[in-house]
Amino acid sequence: MKAFDLLSAPVRKFVRNRGWHELRKIQAAAITGIMSSDDNYILASRTASGKTEAAFLPVLSKLNFEETGVQVLYISPLVALINDQFLRIEELCKYLNIRVTKWHGEANSAQKNRLTRNPEGIVLITPESLEAMLVNKPFLVKGMFSNLKYTVIDEIHSFLGTDRGTQLKSILHRMQCVNAKPFSIIGLSATIGDYGEAKRFTGNESKTTVFRDTSAKEINVLFRYFKDNGDELSIELLKDLYMETKDRKVLIFPNSRGRAEEIAVKLKKISDRVDGHPNYFSHHSSVDREVREYVEHFAKNNHRENFCISCTSTLELGIDIGTVDEIVQIDATYSISSFIQRVGRSGRKDDRPARLCLYATDKWDLLQSIACWLLYSRDMFVEPVKMQEKPYDILVHQSLSIVKGNSEIKLKSLIRQLKNNPAFSQTEIVEIEQVLNHLLKIDFLEKAEQDIIIGIEGENIVNSRNFYSVFKTEKNFKVIHAGNTIGELPFSFQIAEGANILLAARIWKIRSVDSESKKIDVIPAKDGKKPVFFGSGGSIHPKIREKMLEILCGDEEYDFLDRSGHDEIKQLRRDFSVFNLQNIQTDRLLFKAENHLCLFTFTGTLVNHTLKLLFDVVGIKNELYEQSSMFDISDISADDFLSKWKTLPKYLPDMNVHIGNSLKDKPIQMDFSKYGVYLPENLQIELLKNKYFDTGQTDLFLKTTKIIEN
DNA sequence: GACCTGCTGCGGGCTG
Numbered sequence: 233m234k235a236f237d238l239l240s241a242p243v244r245k246f247v248r249n250r251g252w253h254e255l256r257k258i259q260a261a262a263i264t265g266i267m268s269s270d271d272n273y274i275l276a277s278r279t280a281s282g283k284t285e286a287a288f289l290p291v292l293s294k295l296n297f298e299e300t301g302v303q304v305l306y307i308s309p310l311v312a313l314i315n316d317q318f319l320r321i322e323e324l325c326k327y328l329n330i331r332v333t334k335w336h337g338e339a340n341s342a343q344k345n346r347l348t349r350n351p352e353g354i355v356l357i358t359p360e361s362l363e364a365m366l367v368n369k370p371f372l373v374k375g376m377f378s379n380l381k382y383t384v385i386d387e388i389h390s391f392l393g394t395d396r397g398t399q400l401k402s403i404l405h406r407m408q409c410v411n412a413k414p415f416s417i418i419g420l421s422a423t424i425g426d427y428g429e430a431k432r433f434t435g436n437e438s439k440t441t442v443f444r445d446t447s448a449k450e451i452n453v454l455f456r457y458f459k460d461n462g463d464e465l466s467i468e469l470l471k472d473l474y475m476e477t478k479d480r481k482v483l484i485f486p487n488s489r490g491r492a493e494e495i496a497v498k499l500k501k502i503s504d505r506v507d508g509h510p511n512y513f514s515h516h517s518s519v520d521r522e523v524r525e526y527v528e529h530f531a532k533n534n535h536r537e538n539f540c541i542s543c544t545s546t547l548e549l550g551i552d553i554g555t556v557d558e559i560v561q562i563d564a565t566y567s568i569s570s571f572i573q574r575v576g577r578s579g580r581k582d583d584r585p586a587r588l589c590l591y592a593t594d595k596w597d598l599l600q601s602i603a604c605w606l607l608y609s610r611d612m613f614v615e616p617v618k619m620q621e622k623p624y625d626i627l628v629h630q631s632l633s634i635v636k637g638n639s640e641i642k643l644k645s646l647i648r649q650l651k652n653n654p655a656f657s658q659t660e661i662v663e664i665e666q667v668l669n670h671l672l673k674i675d676f677l678e679k680a681e682q683d684i685i686i687g688i689e690g691e692n693i694v695n696s697r698n699f700y701s702v703f704k705t706e707k708n709f710k711v712i713h714a715g716n717t718i719g720e721l722p723f724s725f726q727i728a729e730g731a732n733i734l735l736a737a738r739i740w741k742i743r744s745v746d747s748e749s750k751k752i753d754v755i756p757a758k759d760g761k762k763p764v765f766f767g768s769g770g771s772i773h774p775k776i777r778e779k780m781l782e783i784l785c786g787d788e789e790y791d792f793l794d795r796s797g798h799d800e801i802k803q804l805r806r807d808f809s810v811f812n813l814q815n816i817q818t819d820r821l822l823f824k825a826e827n828h829l830c831l832f833t834f835t836g837t838l839v840n841h842t843l844k845l846l847f848d849v850v851g852i853k854n855e856l857y858e859q860s861s862m863f864d865i866s867d868i869s870a871d872d873f874l875s876k877w878k879t880l881p882k883y884l885p886d887m888n889v890h891i892g893n894s895l896k897d898k899p900i901q902m903d904f905s906k907y908g909v910y911l912p913e914n915l916q917i918e919l920l921k922n923k924y925f926d927t928g929q930t931d932l933f934l935k936t937t938k939i940i941e942n
Numbered sequence: 943g944a945c946c947t948g949c950t951g952c953g954g955g956c957t958g
Contacts, residue, residue: 309947337949360948368950396947488944517946545945566944597943701948769943859943 235260238267240293246327247289258445259286265441266290266418272434274388274419274427277445278576279550283420284317287384288324291418297330297353301379304354305415307362307400308386309549311336312525314356316552317386321354330354336361351376359400360700363633366406367694370637373410380407380415385433387549388419389569392429393617395702395905398626402655405435406634409649422550422573425614435654450585451575453605455790457797460593465494465562469591473560474502476589477540478509481531481555484542485574486562489516494762495562496542496737511539514737516546518708518765519719523736528553542737548573558587564600566770568614571604595800596860600772602790602801603779615773620922621658624915625907627667629702630655632676632686636694640683643668663915670912704906709750711735718754724764727752732760769858774836774929777861781834782816784808810942822870822941829865829873831939838926839933842887845925846880849890870941881934887927891917 235255236244247255255263258277265273267290275283295303306321308314314334322332331353333343337360347355355376365373383404391397408414417434423444424430431440456476458469477484477499486492492514500512511534513527524546531539532554541547548570559578565571578586590605592598607613620626627650634649635641650656650664668684671677676690686694693699708720709727718736726733731742733754740754784805793801813819823830833840840856840863847854847863852873855864865873883890892913895901901920902908908919921927 311948358948363948364950390947394947546947548946563943570945695950697949697951700950703947705947765944767944770945772943 235263238263238293239289242328243289243293246324256282256286256445257447258283258443259289261443262286262418263290263293265443267294270416272417272419272431272436272440274421274430274434274440274442276421276423276427276430276442278449279422280552281445284320284386285324287418287420288321291382291384292324292328292330295381297328299379300352302347302351302353302355302376303379303381305377305380305383306354306356306386307383308356308358309390309396310387310551311338311358312528312551313386313549314339314358318356321356325354332356348372348376359396359403362403362407363399363700366403367633367636367700373407377407378410378412380411382416382418383407384418384420386420387422388430388433389421389424390549392424392426392433393619395620395623395626397433398620398623398655399629399702401433401435402626402630402653405653405655406649408435422576424617425569426617429617429619432654449576451588451609452585453588453590453609453792455598455601455605455793455797456589456591457598457794457800458591458593459595459796459800465491465498465593469593470495470498470502473591474499474508477558477560478503479538480557480587481538482540482558482560483547483556483574483577484540484560484562485544485547485565486542487544487565488767489518489544489765490762491562492516492542492544493734493737496540497734497739497760497762499540499542500737509538511537512737513539513541514735515541515543517544518721518763519736520717523718531556545570545573547577553577557584558589560589560591561601562591563593563597564604566772568604568608568773568776571608572614575608592797594859595804598797598800599780599783599804600776602783602793603776605792606783607775607779611779613775615775620919622663622918622922623655624659624663624667624911624919625905626702627656627659627664628671628676628907628910631668631671632690632694632699635677635684635690636686640680640685642682643679643684646684666912667915670915671910674910676910702906704903707750709745709752711740711752711754713740713754713756721752721763722766724766726761726764732757733763734760735763769837771837772858772861774839777834777836778816780861785813785816811940813940815938818936818938819940820937822873822939824870824942827866829868829870831863831865833861833863833933835861835933836926836929838924839930842925842927842930843880843933845887845890845894846883846930849883850876850879852876874939877934877939881931884927884931884934887921887925888914888917891921891925895920 258275259282262275275286297303314336318334325332333347333355335344335355335357391400427442431437434440458466460466484495486495496512496514515524515527556578559574590601592601647664651661675687678685678687708722710720711718727745729742733740739757739760741757742752742754744753811821821832844856853867902916908916
């Protein structure tokens with residue numbers, strides 16, 4: 233039987249009326265699977281390949297929406313995506329007389345109230361809104377969701393291996409507990425590397441099936457190399473970039489918000505001068521939400537005019553922005569999976585191959601960029617998801633949430649609930665007890681006779697509006713022009729009266745700064761500096777660094793490189809030819825210069841961090857340059873260094889002591905975790921160890937590496 | 943050498 237015939241009559245009518253001649257591969261597979269079983273499914277395929285319909289066509293065919301209670305829950309990582317998908321799902325449901333309700337912080341509260349009085353149909357929600365419901369109105373969760381049949385999780389890859397994902401996994405389990413009969417889960421995802429983790433996310437790996445649409449899109453790739461001079465992009469690069477993008481619909485990804493502004497403003501200036509199109513925008517988290525919505529709307533609805541959006545990962549996820557002809561990446565991405573997301577945003581027209589242009593501004597970035605491209609296109613490599621096996625900080629959060637939701641709960645019952653939750657399945661009971669005891673000790677929890685309740689100190693935390701999310705955000709200054717919010721900026725040396733800055737693809741002069749209300753008043757200006765933001769670097773997988781070394785030691789000529797890129801690689805190869813390298817897997821390079829040593833490790837960020845800590849412990853004076861994966865080592869001879877190097881493995885078993893000392897030195901290191909500071913010290917150390925270090929890989933690295941000298 | 947994400951409940955003021 234054909235997949236189409238499995239659908240219910242009204243859904244078939246919908247498909248025919250839309251004029252769809254045939255179902256996509258992913259849709260046919262999903263329909264056959266979902267119609268025939270109540271198993272969980274992961275549907276993986278490119279952006280805009282009809283995944284939403286792949287999930288909803290069979291679910292709408294299968295369920296009886298006359299039943300009371302919400303039947304389908306759709307969970308999205310973004311409010312913007314909920315608003316997007318609402319229109320599509322509502323269109324589908326109009327035929328079937330099913331009510332669809334948006335439920336997030338900005339959604340209409342009258343609609344929400346109507347749903348609570350008469351729960352039915354489909355609800356679109358964020359993880360944080362679900363959390364809030366569990367904390368404040370657990371009775372509502374029971375009333376609304378105890379007859380739930382399906383939960384659809386959009387962009388499920390964005391939850392894998394993240395704190396927010398652990399939170400969602402925990403919430404899903406808590407919801408399963410109030411449900412009469414377990415609901416099924418359908419995860420929608422872009423193509424990812426780690427389907428095992430995606431399957432485990434449903435809480436029932438063996439009853440979860442993955443459907444993948446692997447049909448690859450043809451890509452035309454071009455590399456351009458323009459060495460930058462210091463902080464700003466070279467004028468040659470900008471001119472080339474302008475010519476490359478002026479007649480297309482383009483997304484440019486420059487890896488940082490400051491540079492996104494620099495590019496948008498400078499390309500617009502060139503365009504103004506030569507009478508090109510005026511549609512240059514920037515899109516990132518510091519651009520006001522309404523401004524961003526305008527940009528998205530423009531891209532989606534102007535079919536004839538070209539545009540250029542200079543953006544960060546805000547445009548990586550699946551917000552619908554219509555057709556994009558070309559993707560430009562400035563310098564290497566931090567991961568292959570991010571690279572895949574960005575490439576996937578182009579070439580929606582099926583008849584044309586996607587166009588990808590990779591600019592590099594530094595020799596190491598050029599090398600990394602080539603490595604990423606080869607790993608993606610030849611080796612089909614994607615980083616595995618790095619799981620936090622024991623997410624103690626999320627355990628703190630969920631413990632507080634469960635206690636607050638229950639008002640009071642027996643300690644044994646709380647421990648049992650946490651232990652049965654798949655989000656914490658790797659955490660031992662003694663560890664859960666340790667966390668809860670510490671929360672009791674710091675008055676976040678309190679014993680009231682036989683029960684546990686929220687303690688004095690915990691009240692402030694759980695009653696705050698900020699409690700529902702597990703990630704941290706800083707308070708920034710609002711940038712305002714003539715009463716309109718342009719965006720926001722962190723406080724820095726730049727924020728001063730009379731200074732000129734770039735924001736939202738425009739140039740502004742700061743007229744006044746109000747530190748009290750955190751507002752900056754601006755007027756338009758003619759020239760200015762790119763804004764400064766703060767952030768620590770990303771983490772590069774060892775495989776990318778190994779590929780960089782492989783390219784360096786090889787002699788293949790790449791036909792996708794331009795002349796200057798070709799010359800730069802040639803020069804790099806010449807520089808490294810002083811080493812007689814035999815084995816790319818195990819040989820690493822020690823360059824002996826006059827007064828210092830350069831150790832090129834060609835390994836991942838976490839191993840480098842671990843090596844740095846070990847160097848510090850044994851008193852090797854060093855500085856780490858992550859971009860080239862190189863340690864600059866001084867005040868020691870090569871021979872002394874090598875004999876100390878041999879002793880490093882024996883310090884690894886005491887990593888917790890070393891990390892503990894480092895944490896005492898700089899408590900600020902815990903800042904990455906919103907709830908980590910409420911853990912006992914030994915668990916804080918474990919959290920830090922998992923986040924910034926990799927003792928297992930470092931042990932292996934130290935044991936297998938052979939150091940080659942020049 | 944970084945990027946991103948979300949938000950209750952209540953009270954007061956205003957509009958229709």
